[in-house]
Amino acid sequence: MSRLPYNEMHAEDGSVRPHYGPFANWLAQTAASRIAQKRDEAERAFHRLGITFAVYGEDSGNERLIPFDLVPRIIPAAEWTVLERGLKQRVQALNAFLHDIYHDQKILAAGRVPAERVLDNTQYRREMQGINLPGNIYAHIAGVDLVRAGEGEWYVLEDNLRVPSGVSYMLENRRMMMRLLPELFASQSIRPVQHYPDMLLKNLHQVSPAGEDAPTVAVLTPGAYNSAYFEHAFLAQQMGVQLVEGQDLFVQNDTVFMHTTRGPQRVHVIYRRVDDDFLDPRAFRSDSMIGVPGLFAAYRAGRVTLANAIGTGVADDKSIYPYVPDMIRFYLAEEPILNNVPTYQLARPADRDYVLEHLGELVVKEVHGAGGYGMLVGPASTAAERAVFRERILASPGTYIAQPTLALSTCPTFVESGLAPRHIDLRPYVLSGLTVNLCPGGLTRVALREGSLVVNSSQGGGTKDTWVVES
Amino acid sequence: MLCRVANELFWMARHIERTENIARMLDVTYRTSLMPYQVTEPGLAWAEPWSVPLITAGLATEYYQRNAVLSAEAVLKFLILDSSNPSSVYCCLRAARESARSVRGAITSEMYEDLNAAWLEMRNYDYDSIQQMGVSNFLEWVKMRSHLFRGVTFGTMLRDEAYHFIRLGTHLERADNTARILDVKYHLLLPSSADVGGAVDYYQWAAVLQSVSGFESYRKIYSDVITPRRVAELLILRDDMPRSLHCCINFIHETIEHLGDGRTRELERNSGQLHAQLHYGRTDDIIDLGLHQYLMDFLQRISVLGDEISRVFLVPSV
Numbered sequence: 026m027s028r029l030p031y032n033e034m035h036a037e038d039g040s041v042r043p044h045y046g047p048f049a050n051w052l053a054q055t056a057a058s059r060i061a062q063k064r065d066e067a068e069r070a071f072h073r074l075g076i077t078f079a080v081y082g083e084d085s086g087n088e089r090l091i092p093f094d095l096v097p098r099i100i101p102a103a104e105w106t107v108l109e110r111g112l113k114q115r116v117q118a119l120n121a122f123l124h125d126i127y128h129d130q131k132i133l134a135a136g137r138v139p140a141e142r143v144l145d146n147t148q149y150r151r152e153m154q155g156i157n158l159p160g161n162i163y164a165h166i167a168g169v170d171l172v173r174a175g176e177g178e179w180y181v182l183e184d185n186l187r188v189p190s191g192v193s194y195m196l197e198n199r200r201m202m203m204r205l206l207p208e209l210f211a212s213q214s215i216r217p218v219q220h221y222p223d224m225l226l227k228n229l230h231q232v233s234p235a236g237e238d239a240p241t242v243a244v245l246t247p248g249a250y251n252s253a254y255f256e257h258a259f260l261a262q263q264m265g266v267q268l269v270e271g272q273d274l275f276v277q278n279d280t281v282f283m284h285t286t287r288g289p290q291r292v293h294v295i296y297r298r299v300d301d302d303f304l305d306p307r308a309f310r311s312d313s314m315i316g317v318p319g320l321f322a323a324y325r326a327g328r329v330t331l332a333n334a335i336g337t338g339v340a341d342d343k344s345i346y347p348y349v350p351d352m353i354r355f356y357l358a359e360e361p362i363l364n365n366v367p368t369y370q371l372a373r374p375a376d377r378d379y380v381l382e383h384l385g386e387l388v389v390k391e392v393h394g395a396g397g398y399g400m401l402v403g404p405a406s407t408a409a410e411r412a413v414f415r416e417r418i419l420a421s422p423g424t425y426i427a428q429p430t431l432a433l434s435t436c437p438t439f440v441e442s443g444l445a446p447r448h449i450d451l452r453p454y455v456l457s458g459l460t461v462n463l464c465p466g467g468l469t470r471v472a473l474r475e476g477s478l479v480v481n482s483s484q485g486g487g488t489k490d491t492w493v494v495e496s
Numbered sequence: 497m498l499c500r501v502a503n504e505l506f507w508m509a510r511h512i513e514r515t516e517n518i519a520r521m522l523d524v525t526y527r528t529s530l531m532p533y534q535v536t537e538p539g540l541a542w543a544e545p546w547s548v549p550l551i552t553a554g555l556a557t558e559y560y561q562r563n564a565v566l567s568a569e570a571v572l573k574f575l576i577l578d579s580s581n582p583s584s585v586y587c588c589l590r591a592a593r594e595s596a597r598s599v600r601g602a603i604t605s606e607m608y609e610d611l612n613a614a615w616l617e618m619r620n621y622d623y624d625s626i627q628q629m630g631v632s633n634f635l636e637w638v639k640m641r642s643h644l645f646r647g648v649t650f651g652t653m654l655r656d657e658a659y660h661f662i663r664l665g666t667h668l669e670r671a672d673n674t675a676r677i678l679d680v681k682y683h684l685l686l687p688s689s690a691d692v693g694g695a696v697d698y699y700q701w702a703a704v705l706q707s708v709s710g711f712e713s714y715r716k717i718y719s720d721v722i723t724p725r726r727v728a729e730l731l732i733l734r735d736d737m738p739r740s741l742h743c744c745i746n747f748i749h750e751t752i753e754h755l756g757d758g759r760t761r762e763l764e765r766n767s768g769q770l771h772a773q774l775h776y777g778r779t780d781d782i783i784d785l786g787l788h789q790y791l792m793d794f795l796q797r798i799s800v801l802g803d804e805i806s807r808v809f810l811v812p813s814v
Contacts, residue, residue: 072616073609249598262601273498273812284499284812286657287757 031175031434032446033098044101044494047213051206052096063205064095064439070201092487093198094438095205098449098469102216105493108171108179108453109463111362114353116167116455119184119340121356123163127153127336137355138348146345147393148338150301152308156325158334159232160459165332166225166296167455168192168467171363173434180366180431182450184349186333186341188298191488192454193256195468196221196263198490214495216465221454222263224462225296229264231458232330233293240293242266243283245274247299247315257298271299276319279326294330301335343392343426344370367429371422380427381418384411387427388478389418402478404430433478436489438471448472450480451491466491501599502661503810508595509665511588512611516642517673518575518585521549523635524707528699529568546571552680553583572631573623585638589618604652607645614641660751664805667751671744671798677707678731679791701727708739728787729779741794742774748801755809763804770797 029037034045041049052060071090100108125132126143127150133140143149168189170182199218203210226242233240246257248270261268273283274292282289297304303313308321323329339345347368350361369376369387380387389401401414418425435446453467469489470480480486529545546566550556555574558581563570578584582591593615600608626634646666653659701722705711710730717734718726735742749771756764782790 073613074605249594254597258600262605267498267501268599268601269498270500273500286497286499286502286661286755286809288759 030432030446030448031173031178033173033434033436033449034096035437044099044496047209048097048099051209060095067093067095067201067205070204071197074197091194092473093201094471094487094489095202096437096439096444097202097490097492098436098451099492099494100451100466102493102495104177105216105465107362109465111179112169112453112455112463113461114357114359114362115169115181115184115349116164116457117461118353118356119167119186119349120161120163120457122352123186123334123337123340124158124161125356126339127163128155132352132355135355137351138345142344142348143339146339146342148336148342150336150339152321152325153334153336157327159234159330160457162232162457163334164337164340165228165232165334165457167457168452169455171451171453172431172449173451174431175434178364180364181349182366183343183346184341185452186337188300188333189452189454190253190256190298191452191468191470192221193259194488195454195464195466195491196259198468198488202490216493216495218464218466221464222260224456224464225260226264226266228456228458228462229294229296229330229332232332234327234330237293241291242294242296243269243274243292245269245271245295245297245299245317247271247303251298253298260296266296269295271313271315271317274317274320276317276323279319279323279328281317281320281323281329292329294332296332301338304331304335343368343390344372344423346426366431369427371418371425371427376427377418377422381415384414386430388430389414389425389427392424392426400479402430405476405478430478433472436469436471438473438487438489440473440475445475447475448478448480449489465493497602497657497661499810499812501602502657503806504595504599505602505658505661506665506805506810508592508599508611509662510669511592511595512642512645513666513669513673514583515585515588515592516639517670517677518549518553518583518588519635519638519642520707520709521552521677522572522575523632523639524703525549525571526568526631526635527706528703548680549575552676554676555581555583569623572626576626576634577621577623586618589615602658604648606648606652610645610648614645657755660755661809663747664751667744667747668798668802668805670739671741671748672795674708674731674739674741674744675791675794675798677704678728679788679795680704698722704731710737710739713737724787725779725783728782732782732790733774733777733779735775742777745771745774752805760808763801763808766797766801766804770794770801 034042034049036042068090071093122132122138130140130143132138133143164186166189168185168191170185171179172182173179195218209215229242230240233242242264243266244257244261244264246254246268248254251257258268267273267283269283269292275282275284275289277289281292281295283292299315302310303316305316305318305320306313307318309316320329320331321335324331324335347365347370350365353359353361369380371377371380380389383403384401385403385406387403389403391399401410403411406414433448433450436449437444438447440447449469449471451467451469453463456462469491471487471489472478472480473485473487477485525545525548528548544566546568547556549571550559553575559571559574562574562578574581574584576585579586579590581587593611596603596608596611621634629637649659649662653662698721701724702711704727705714705722708731710727714722714726714730717730720726730737730740732741734740735746737743745767749767752760752764752767
């Protein structure tokens with residue numbers, strides 16, 4: 026941990042990396058007051074656009090802005106090409122894995138993934154066994170979190186295969202940057218991302234139930250009080266499809282309809298932003314008020330496509346994560362292009378002993394946790410916090426994994442004192458239909474607190490526009 | 497389109513229109529209250545201008561549940577800022593914005609941004625800041641926000657079903673409000689009053705006109721003194737007066753015919769009948785029946801029409 030983290034903009038000798046050249050020039054030539062004005066403008070615009078999210082645990086109805094930072098995260102095109110290949114490979118393997126475990130379970134039979142890890146996992150949905158899905162696709166939309174630890178040294182932190190969010194920020198951040206810094210877009214070739222909604226719609230059409238030439242797509246949201254509601258509405262609007270809530274849909278003869286002013290209208294593909302548990306009170310949690318009774322029966326009958334499929338959570342679970350490189354080898358007979366972070370599984374006694382001795386150096390995460398809740402960042406923790414985690418781990422070791430604290434790369438970021446390096450990650454969005462596609466870049470999240478490694482928006486993270494620049 | 501979305505848009509439009517009408521009524525009340533007048537018969541309603549907006553909005557009971565006495569400050573707080581009064585400007589704007597937020601995909605981003613900006617600004621007002629900027633200026637602001645939103649809607653929105661449901665909501669609410677404002681005169685000025693045709697009478701009819709932006713139109717059309725008969729004609733039967741009952745019903749009937757399909761016969765019949773009544777109505781018949789009676793009947797029918805619209809389009813049935 027002695028070396029400084031990799032700085033995306035500046036090399037170790039302080040010089041500006043070539044792909045940051047035009048931006049660095051702009052920064053040098055623009056008066057501080059003008060930059061302050063632009064940052065102000067961005068904040069006001071985001072407020073007016075209502076690009077806000079609700080924070081759980083705070084006052085209900087509390088809407089906050091995710092802070093937007095003016096300094097872009099820039100990736101040279103050549104480097105992106107490698108990432109893109111790696112991401113496609115990884116998501117293809119994950120989809121193959123999901124199809125396999127819900128059908129023949131070859132990988133379990135081959136002993137490459139311990140059967141009990143999958144079959145006893147709370148995210149494994151027995152109900153999905155034997156159901157055939159269009160194109161055998163389960164994770165139509167994947168948000169894979171990547172971090173960089175050094176030159177060319179990228180790691181996958183987690184594969185989000187349930188209802189990954191944040192893509193609306195990728196799109197709005199770009200719109201904002203083009204508005205604030207048009208000259209930088211004019212003077213270099215920055216790959217566009219604005220076509221993401223078209224890609225998504227096309228992808229959803231491709232996985233509609235067999236024989237549907239003109240499928241009707243809808244986005245299913247838990248409602249206006251969900252933290253990601255803005256994004257649900259945004260994507261529906263951008264794709265030109267209906268944004269529906271559970272109460273708008275009903276099932277008759279295993280067919281899904283929506284209530285419209287012209288009477289019932291059939292729905293073929295549902296891009297659902299509702300968790301598995303809440304989708305259908307008849308099949309899953311009976312207390313769900315946001316689901317659609319009978320939806321699962323229609324799904325089983327192949328009359329409607331859900332994106333993502335039910336039961337994808339088993340593949341992005343942190344206890345399955347260590348096996349993803351092996352999945353790539355098993356299903357694709359290829360070597361993984363992207364690295365996994367070495368992971369200690371605390372259910373294993375040897376790993377557990379090591380972790381308990383090195384709590385101060387490691388990051389401990391809950392296996393089913395998400396959103397940066399319930400994790401211990403060793404180097405930033407107090408003795409008391411470590412003591413709490415030690416108790417928790419000993420009480421239920423299978424619930425935790427641990428990883429070395431990576432030196433996440435940093436990017437200059439506007440903070441109160443001016444520009445300062447802050448840690449960042451990257452979430453590209455991978456779409457799987459007949460083919461696998463990505464938008465260049467993705468969402469860059471930044472931990473705004475000095476030294477913090479937690480980039481989640483619920484934990485005070487911000488976002489940056491992400492540029493893939495032709496060199 | 498989705499029933500739920502149509503319903504939210506319909507109510508978004510109604511709530512926006514309602515904020516504007518509250519502002520109009522309060523503005524006129526405020527200005528009336530500044531005029532010198534003599535209380536000849538204490539207890540007569542007209543002597544208490546601040547009761548007018550409460551009567552018009554049908555909120556007198558709710559007001560007296562919260563306040564022991566009638567005062568300008570209490571009425572302003574109740575109708576503008578009270579977060580427990582669903583008909584206050586604050587609550588209507590909040591409801592409109594919540595509706596817009598829950599169906600933002602169905603409206604243009606300009607519309608949402610405009611409404612959101614209005615709401616963000618409204619949240620910052622309290623009684624002191626309204627006093628500081630001036631009550632009239634504040635009410636002007638409310639009206640301008642409503643104008644602006646209507647303009648943005650008109651100027652940016654696809655003429656799809658969503659647009660038509662917004663238009664329905666706006667005009668139903670406006671028809672309801674114009675009828676209520678006209679009826680206030682009934683409560684204010686009893687025919688037995690010695691002052692009929694006098695200065696107070698004039699100011700009150702002028703106030704009614706002003707509250708629906710009809711004062712200047714009246715002068716243009718009639719070039720004559722203000723008489724109750726003509727005010728009634730202008731605000732009920734003239735179809736070129738944008739806040740008249742006739743004009744509102746024209747919009748409503750036209751929209752219902754446009755949205756109509758096999759399931760809407762009864763609804764079309766109802767709106768058609770109401771339309772015919774206004775289209776072929778005569779001022780004399782209204783006066784003979786009694787303005788109050790006529791308006792009560794109208795309010796009843798417009799409320800039935802609203803229920804019918806709900807049943808046919810907005811509340812789903814399998």
